[in-house]
Structures are given as C-alpha cells and as structure tokens.
Amino acid sequence: MTTLLRRLLLGATPADALLTGRLPFSTSSRRTPHRFRRSRRSPNPAPPSPEAVSAAIATLPSRLTPPLLSYSLSSFSDARLLLPFRKIGKAFHVYTLMRASADPAARPSTDTYHALFTALLSRGGGDTMVHYMYMDTVSALFRQMLEEGVPPDTRALNVLVKGYAQSLHLNDALRVFHQMRPVYGCEPDALTYSYLVHGLSEQGRTRNAREVFDEMLAKGLAPTEPACNAFVSALAMAGEAGEAERVMWDMARAGRVVDDVTRRAVVEELWRSGRRDDAERVVREMEERGIVGGAERRALLRSLHDEFGDDDLDVDDRWRNTR
Template sequence: MTTLLRRLLRAAPAPAPASLSSHLPFSTRSRRTPHRFRRSRRGANPAPPSPDAVSAAIASLPSRLTPPVLASFLANTSDARLLLPLLTHSLHLPAFRPDPAPFLVAIKRLATADLYADFDRTCALSFSLLPSLSSPGPLLRNALYFYCQFGRLGKAFHVYTLMRASADPAARPSADTYHALFTALLSRGRGDTLIHYMYMDNVSALFKQMLEEGIPPDTRTLNVLIRGYAQSLHLNDALRLFHQMRPLYGCEPDAFTYSYLVHGLSAQSRTRNARELFEEMRGNGLLPTEPACNAFVGALAMAGEAGDAERVMWEMARAGRVVDDITRRALVEELSRAGKREDADRLAREMEQKGIVSARELRALLSSIRDDGDDSLDVDDSGRSTW
C-alpha cells in the first residue's frame, strides 16, 4: 500500500467511546469544496435552529418512541437542522435503544440538504455507538458514499477502516465501496494529468486489496480504473486491464470502457489503436460518448486522415453524436492546410445545410480557411459566400 494511501487511512481519528457527549471526534472544517455539494457552501454556514424551534420539535415527539417511530418522525421533519438535536435528545431517553435506522434517515437528509457540519456530527455520533448498533452495514455504506461526495477522503477512508473491522459480514466493503473510493480519488485534480498520475498508485493499491479480499470487480469498477489509467496517460495499463476484463474477471466492456480508451489513445495520437477499438465498439452496437467522438475525429484530422475524420463525424451525427465546434473547426482547417480548400469549403457548407452549424459559425469557418492576405471572401447573412 502506498504512502499516500496509508496517510489517508490514518487521516481520520479513531471513534470516540460510546457516550452522548456533545464533543464529537471529527472536525467539521473543510479545506476543499466538493463539486457536488458546492452551491450552498460558498456562503456562510446556515444558522442553527432557534432554541424555541428545537424545544417545539422535541415536544412533538411521540410518547412511545421506538427506533422505527423516530426514523419516520425524522423523515417527516420539515427542517433538516432539527434532525441532530432530535437524535441527541432521543438517545438520552432511558428506554430508547440505539438503532441504525434513525441515523440512516438523518445522514441521508443532511447530506442531501448540504448540511455538512450536522452530517459530520451525526456520523461521528453513530460511529461512537457502533458496538451497540445491529446491522450497521447500510449506515456505514451511506456514510462512506456521502463523505466521498463531499470530497472528504480522510473521513471516507476512516469509514472504510470501520467497515473492514466490523464483526458484521454484511458491513464489510463491497464492490460499491471500492467504486466510491476509486471515483473520489480520481476526482481530485479534475483534468490535471499529473494529479491523476499520482492518485493512480493509490487506486491500484486499493484494487489489489479488493482482489485479495475476494471481492470480484464489476464492469463499472473496472471502468473507473481504465478511465484513471487513460487520464493519467498510462494507456498500456488501461489496455492491459481491458484485455483482462473477459478472461480474468468475467466482465463485458461497455460503451464507457471503449470510450475511455478511444479518448485516451486519441489524446496520445495513437490513431491506429483508437481506430481498432472504435470499430470494435461500433461492431458491438455501442455508441461512444461525445468526448470520445470529439477526441477521435480531432486526432484523425490532425494525423492527416481528414477523409476518415469526416466519415466518422457523419456516422456519429447520424447516430446522434454531433462533434463540438472546436472539432468541427479543426477538421475544416486541417483540410485547408492539406491544400484541400474546396473540400474544406464543401464540408463547412454541408454542415450548415444539415443543421450542424449556424450561419454565424459557417461564416467563421469559411473565414478560417481563407488564404492569408485574401480579402475577397465575404459571406452574406444566409451563410452563402459572395466571392
């Protein structure tokens, strides 16, 4: 296991002893703003509910409070900020026995409401009571998933260690657990190849641990690894894993599998390999993603294979995949640079006739293929050249 992964596994503190103390073991401060729950966290944290609101909510609790009743009550409480005070109050009641169900309702609602501080405290409180909770699997799985969505990798790996140490076999890590961790690791750095390169070592170490624990990967999990290898420019590793999918893991590649590979190979100008996989994908009746289409058509054009690029572009357009404006411009300009100005002009006009480009974009395309110093080109408002 790599050094970075060891640090992540040690990042979160150990669970606190079973108590109802208001001092919880996790800090709620953040150094990163996750992409999924970013909107409301840009501003100030929401104000806590007023003491009167908390008192009124507690007073409305049913007299015979059982975990299923409390879970239903929390699910129907309109203000999500009241969930943690209601949970804490209920756990202080002498006759109430802790159960995962109310915690599960609370963490789902708090995460969905983007109330990270309350979500974090609720998770910490539930972790401190793990020895007394039966069937904690769903609770731990959801906590790990939402920590990944919030971008808190240290907290997510802490939950992962709790899952591995759980006495309940149903709470142990599953393929979904590893998929969430892989995705969270590879979401760091967005499109930065160097950061993907760094985190792929950790993903590879986790994948080995997954296999050692006897958890068979599925296509979705293998796709995350292939995407990570492709984004970090480890295309040979991505291809090796692709060729192992059927014989070693019994998984069928899908459209995303091929698209990640075609996109990565095209980015490295390995058009021959990209073409082989593209044709295999189409032969299997699979449709590439739009980024893969853009990358493949652009790579063919840049490699001087403008005819094939045009053919693929029209094939994808008929299938509902229209390449973006950057790719269209690159194809037209490459035709012009290759001395095929008439073909470039024809292609630009054909795209306008078929509704792929607007009259304004047609004017820009025709202008881009104009010879240096040629000021005779003019296009009217309908997109027709007047030269």
C-alpha cells in the same frame, strides 16, 4: 490606556485642549480595539471518538444498504452516524474500520470500492498530474479488493480504465480492458470503449484508437461526445482529414455531433491539404444539416481567410461554390 489619556487631557492647558481636538482617535470610547476582542464564535465541536465511530460502523448492516453507504462515502456526511465523509481521509478511516469489522455484512463491498475509486479520481478535475498521483492509491485499493475476495464489476473496472487513461498510463488501461472478460467476467460497455478512445486519441495513437473505435461500433455501442471529439480531432491533426470527415458524418448520423473546436480542426486540415472545395463543401453541409448556423459558418470561413490569406474567399456569399 484610555483612562490614562483622559487624565492627562483633563489637566491640559487651553492650547493643549485645542490639540486634543485634532487627535485621530476618540478618548471617550470604552470599546476594546477589534484585535483585542475575544472571539464570540462557539468552539469547534470535538471530533467523534474511535469508540463512537466503531459503534456507528457496527450498526451499518441494519441502518444502511450498500448503495446508500456508497452514496454517503462519495457525497455527503451523515451526522447521525458520526461519519464525516466530506474529507477523503475520513472516508478511508471508515473504510479501515469496515475492513477490521468482524461482521461480514459490514465489510467493504464492490460499491464501497467503486465509491472510493471515484472519490480519488474526481480530485483535481482534469489535471493529468493529479490523476497520476492518485492512481498508485487506486491501484493499491484494487489489489486489496481482489485480496479480500470482492469481485469487481464493470463500473469499478471502468473507473480503473478511466483513471489509467487520464493519467497517461494507456498500456495499463489496455491491460485492464483485455482482462475484463476472461479474468473478471465483466463485459466492457460504451464507457469502457469511450475512455480508451479518448485517452489513445489524446496521445496521438490513432491506429489503436481506430481499432477500439471500430470494435465498439461493431458491437452496436455509441461513443460519448468527448470521445468523438478527441478521436476526430486526433485524425485531423494526424493529417487524415478524409477519415476525420467520414467519422464526423457517421457520428452525426448516430446523434453524436462534434463540437466547434473539432469542426474547425477538420475544415482547417482539409484546407491546409489543398482540398479547398471539400472544405467549403463540408461547411455548407454542416449548415444544411443544422449543425452550424449562418453566423458560425461565416466566422469559420473568415478564420480560414485570416489564416491562409485567401482574398478570393467570399464569406458572405452562401451559394457561390454550389455545384
């Protein structure tokens, strides 16, 4: 194409030559347009053959301990073993080969199932619908785990409880929770209770959440901060501002400080229920205990003024209502 244009232009008249100087492209370049160039990238490596993967699986008992295998399944790919675990499909392919292995040491263990549960439920972040979709697969894996005679531990059962709670299957989460001790011989820990409290609170089931919460405290276990935030917020939104305040202070004494959204919900509910003095007292105590600073206290009181239209509220006078 470029050679043909050059020949035509060499035989052109001076007027035509003047026109050629205005052409928007150069005829002297022999470079191939970018879209016609061949890619210089190296071809993608061929995937490992099933025989190579099977051979790698056969060496697992001597080369990888169960904890290291579980970490590999959920975290990274070991190129030396030809096991690309970064994609969940590859991990399930390896899991299938492990189940078919004749070597008992290469069979899936509790750590393997725990890694697969965690990998599935970590997809989608906090999206409830994504967890809802993957919980069927997790439930099927759990049934396979029991059929294979692999005893679950507290960690694996905690992942089940968390998955059911996050996918809004709270009754299934409670069922697993009540079966942990009598059926599986596992003792619920602080994470088990926290997942239940968090899920029940998000659904507004404050009565059930309070029962689980009280049972946890009776055992001397401390809830996680997300569970505290969800429980206190649920109590405040349910109109139980006094109970929400009590739980908030109990958790503060235990080293669990609720976040700013939860603090705002408690104060606003106290103010909305007509307990203005209690709301101001709570804000003042938060500042005295170092939970909030002066700027946050003023912002909180100013938001109450803007929402409820109290012209008598002096957000800059710290001790106006001190008794």
